[in-house]
Amino acid sequence: MIELDERLTRLQGQAREWAAEMRPHALAVDEDPERVSEIVDLPGLSRVAALQIPPEYNPDPLLVGGEKYYLMSALERVVFFEEGAWGDLGIMLASPGGPMSGIAVDALGSDAQKEWFFGRLLERPTWTFFALTEPERGSDATNMTTRLDRAENSEALLLNGAKRYVGNSVRAELGVVFARTGPGPLGLGAVLVERSAPGFSVEPVPTLGVRGAQLGAITLDGVRVAPDEVLGSHLPPTRRGMWAWLRTFNLLRPAVATMGVGVARAAYEYVGEHRGGLRAGERWRLERMGERIETVRQLVRKAAIAVDHNPADGHLASAAKRSAARLAEEVTLEALDFFGPGARLDHPPLEKLARDARAVEYMEGTSNIQRLGIFGGVVRNGFAPGGAVSGDGGT
Numbered sequence: 001m002i003e004l005d006e007r008l009t010r011l012q013g014q015a016r017e018w019a020a021e022m023r024p025h026a027l028a029v030d031e032d033p034e035r036v037s038e039i040v041d042l043p044g045l046s047r048v049a050a051l052q053i054p055p056e057y058n059p060d061p062l063l064v065g066g067e068k069y070y071l072m073s074a075l076e077r078v079v080f081f082e083e084g085a086w087g088d089l090g091i092m093l094a095s096p097g098g099p100m101s102g103i104a105v106d107a108l109g110s111d112a113q114k115e116w117f118f119g120r121l122l123e124r125p126t127w128t129f130f131a132l133t134e135p136e137r138g139s140d141a142t143n144m145t146t147r148l149d150r151a152e153n154s155e156a157l158l159l160n161g162a163k164r165y166v167g168n169s170v171r172a173e174l175g176v177v178f179a180r181t182g183p184g185p186l187g188l189g190a191v192l193v194e195r196s197a198p199g200f201s202v203e204p205v206p207t208l209g210v211r212g213a214q215l216g217a218i219t220l221d222g223v224r225v226a227p228d229e230v231l232g233s234h235l236p237p238t239r240r241g242m243w244a245w246l247r248t249f250n251l252l253r254p255a256v257a258t259m260g261v262g263v264a265r266a267a268y269e270y271v272g273e274h275r276g277g278l279r280a281g282e283r284w285r286l287e288r289m290g291e292r293i294e295t296v297r298q299l300v301r302k303a304a305i306a307v308d309h310n311p312a313d314g315h316l317a318s319a320a321k322r323s324a325a326r327l328a329e330e331v332t333l334e335a336l337d338f339f340g341p342g343a344r345l346d347h348p349p350l351e352k353l354a355r356d357a358r359a360v361e362y363m364e365g366t367s368n369i370q371r372l373g374i375f376g377g378v379v380r381n382g383f384a385p386g387g388a389v390s391g392d393g394g395t
Contacts, residue, residue, distance in 0.1 A: 315377020
């Protein structure tokens with residue numbers, strides 16, 4: 001059983017307070033994503049915009065009870081973003097800052113790239129995008145067709161391809177795009193791209209869930225990329241390509257998994273608050289839901305500890321992501337069942353949770369992708385047991 005220490009408990013309490021402030025706006029933002037601009041001053045959005053920035057680039061960390069927080073460890077992100085997803089997944093995903101792109105820049109960027117990217121985020125609330133998923137190919141990087149090729153008679157590079165279901169891309173100013181630079185596992189790369197670049201266009205994609213995130217379809221038609229906008233150029237070839245891609249996503253997966261836990265918890269608590277007169281069998285079902293949520297939460301925390309200790313050790317993170325996506329969908333649907341056939345009409349917040357839950361499956365790799373990660377980890381070294389949690393992610 002993994003318990004949070006005092007430092008992480010403080011962070012959890014602050015995150016829960018901010019998440020509660022977002023909740024009253026959930027249905028309005030779901031109806032009109034543009035209304036995010038009206039609530040961007042809420043601490044859950046504005047303050048988070050300046051987090052997940054390495055300490056050497058961030059002079060203004062979050063202070064809670066005299067402790068400094070940067071949200072740079074997977075364990076801190078897991079604690080923080082469970083509460084955000086409990087508040088509202090759509091709004092949390094709509095927050096400015098670099099929740100996904102920043103991890104890629106931190107893992108692959110040079111000092112100059114980090115200073116430029118994180119400096120932009122600190123100037124004012126700035127939205128970013130993280131473009132990996134492609135039409136017909138999903139998030140399987142091995143089948144990626146977006147290409148980064150050298151322009152004729154120039155040092156510049158040209159980016160051509162298409163990305164789909166990219167969160168915040170409709171409102172973002174800059175972000176990270178993944179592309180093929182050549183064949184094989186070393187032929188994967190990532191670049192920094194400004195939305196204002198010629199040849200870059202984006203259209204909103206209608207979605208049933210997480211509407212606040214304003215998912216978009218990006219078209220890249222000869223977007224010029226300068227050499228200093230290519231991430232990882234300063235690294236040896238073996239530290240780029242597939243190695244860098246796997247490292248980045250191993251660090252991301254526990255945070256995505258915890259969002260599924262937060263959504264499931266919100267549905268579970270909704271039943272407890274709004275469904276009175278539970279019969280014995282219904283009480284047992286509700287207790288079982290709570291136990292399942294805690295079981296997956298423990299797995300997510302173990303996964304965060306593992307990748308904080310070794311970012312190359314991602315099989316637990318894959319297991320956590322797959323389990324959390326399934327948990328969110330099944331718990332929200334079961335929660336609706338407690339209220340009968342008219343639940344989706346009579347309980348809009350719960351109906352929204354069910355729609356948002358389905359989106360977790362498609363965030364950062366579907367279950368099939370996660371199964372590959374689990375299998376690879378088991379073949380290499382099996383599942384290591386978890387340890388006690390401390391604020392620095394140690395075991």
